[in-house]
Amino acid sequence: MIRPLNTPIADWSGKRVWLVGASSGIGAALALRLLASGAHVVLSARRAEQLQVIAAGYPHARCVAFDVTDSQAWPLALHQTLEHLGGIDLVVMGAARYDPTHSWEIDLAQVEKSFDLNVVSMYRGLSVIVPQLLTQGSGGIAMIASISAYTGLPRALIYGATKAALNNLAQTLYFELAPRGLAVYLINPGFVKTPMTAVNDFEMPGLMTPEQAAQAIMTGFEKGRFEIRFPRGFANVLRWIARVPDRLRFALLHRLTKM
Numbered sequence: 001m002i003r004p005l006n007t008p009i010a011d012w013s014g015k016r017v018w019l020v021g022a023s024s025g026i027g028a029a030l031a032l033r034l035l036a037s038g039a040h041v042v043l044s045a046r047r048a049e050q051l052q053v054i055a056a057g058y059p060h061a062r063c064v065a066f067d068v069t070d071s072q073a074w075p076l077a078l079h080q081t082l083e084h085l086g087g088i089d090l091v092v093m094g095a096a097r098y099d100p101t102h103s104w105e106i107d108l109a110q111v112e113k114s115f116d117l118n119v120v121s122m123y124r125g126l127s128v129i130v131p132q133l134l135t136q137g138s139g140g141i142a143m144i145a146s147i148s149a150y151t152g153l154p155r156a157l158i159y160g161a162t163k164a165a166l167n168n169l170a171q172t173l174y175f176e177l178a179p180r181g182l183a184v185y186l187i188n189p190g191f192v193k194t195p196m197t198a199v200n201d202f203e204m205p206g207l208m209t210p211e212q213a214a215q216a217i218m219t220g221f222e223k224g225r226f227e228i229r230f231p232r233g234f235a236n237v238l239r240w241i242a243r244v245p246d247r248l249r250f251a252l253l254h255r256l257t258k259m
């Protein structure tokens with residue numbers, strides 16, 4: 001049998017997880033799934049009240065509210081998380097924004113905000129988390145990107161590029177950190193019904209609920225995958241399209257998106 005790229009996580013009880021982007025959508029559903037499985041979870045995002053609502057009733061849930069775009073806030077957030085958990089077995093970073101955009105309507109303020117939140121904030125997080133995990137000699141990092149990273153798609157002009165950056169970044173992280181005993185996961189979701197996709201006015205193929213997405217992510221951790229992509233069918237089709245010759249890919253994408 002082929003060895004999984006990360007050590008499979010079969011038992012979550014007592015596992016110490018820091019979930020950044022936990023106040024809604026996929027992050028909130030994943031937080032609940034982890035807590036129900038016995039993990040000790042620190043929930044982070046900007047909206048403290050929202051985090052408290054999700055954490056309510058779980059004795060092993062704590063909330064550390066902060067803005068991931070604030071570089072100064074990360075060391076303090078890590079410190080508070082370590083005070084609660086004592087160490088970190090897994091950090092999941094999923095804070096992001098999505099501004100559907102065509103190439104003829106570029107708003108530079110949106111571009112800057114998207115790259116700052118979706119990409120630069122990952123580096124902000126990594127700059128404090130990687131040294132911590134290396135000092136521990138254990139732990140894992142999961143970054144939520146998107147299957148829109150695979151190939152240029154209509155309206156994903158900004159978002160797709162930020163997520164493509166994360167796909168590249170995660171590979172470098174795995175290359176460097178796996179030999180040092182750390183796990184690295186790249187989570188590439190397809191369409192999930194959350195506040196983020198509420199702006200979409202088109203039919204979203206393979207649309208999942210946040211709970212289904214959380215289940216798919218848990219399965220990925222349990223199987224020790226590096227890339228956790230879902231829904232498998234749609235994600236695999238898009239991944240295949242991304243690899244066919246350019247002429248065929250553009251023709252297929254025009255046909256699929258009717259654009």
Ligand SMILES: NC(=O)c1ccc[n+]([C@@H]2O[C@H](COP(=O)([O-])OP(=O)(O)OC[C@H]3O[C@@H](n4cnc5c(N)ncnc54)[C@H](OP(=O)(O)O)[C@@H]3O)[C@@H](O)[C@H]2O)c1
Pocket residue numbers: 020021022023024025026027044045046047048050066067068069093094095096097117144145146147188189190191192193194195196197
């Ligand atoms: N939904 C989809 O179809 C889909 C598809 C592919 C990938 N994804 C990815 O999955 C992840 C979760 O998306 P979602 O659909 O669940 O979206 P969502 O419901 O809008 O959740 C986004 C999360 O990010 C947090 N966040 C945003 N800005 C932040 C900031 N400056 N500081 C701290 N936290 C911040 C939000 O909390 P606060 O507002 O409280 O700060 C919220 O918890 C994202 O990375 C997204 O790109 C989603």
